[in-house]
Amino acid sequence: MVVKTENAVTKFIAQTRELFAGEPDPEKRWESMRPVLLELLSDPQVMESSKNWPDCVPQDGRAENLLFYEDPDYNFVINGLTKAANSRYDGVSQVHDHAHIYTLYGVLDGTEYIERYKRTDDGSDPDVAVIEQSANDFVGPGVVDLVRPWEIHAENNKGVRSVAVIIRSEKQGAFLQGRFDPATNKYWQGYGPRQTPTEMLS
């Protein structure tokens, strides 16, 4: 006998698969994902389990993400990102893009300071990108931030422990993403976060 257990995560995966099956337009699909992620973030078991998630530690110029789930058909992933109050993430606000993928960023605990940038040069020099800040805001629980393909941004936990659940259209780590230094206009590419398989619920 197969015993089927439903929890907030299995429900989220089922809802997301249904939404992906029914909405092929990526922009509409990802806008529709906002309330689905908010429901996952409001689940008491997810909240309680997140206290046991290990801290993510940047290494060799790459961030770390917890990998909770990767969908075998639609390729979307559920990532976790836990930043300790005094981790090396604090103050290190690397400006970057996520290449071709969509990212829905939901804060579960703490706050994140998010900066958005606009590119103002013509892209003719491969090592140069002139960018200027276009927006900045603190986001906390109850807010989800949608980062579209190639959008330039930075996130900083500003010395507070923060926990986020992130839904991405594809697993990062194996493709190059853009990195930007607004002080020098330098542009280069690097691989995204290493992925650490972790149990989401405990």
Ligand SMILES: [Fe+2]
């Ligand atoms: Fe990012």
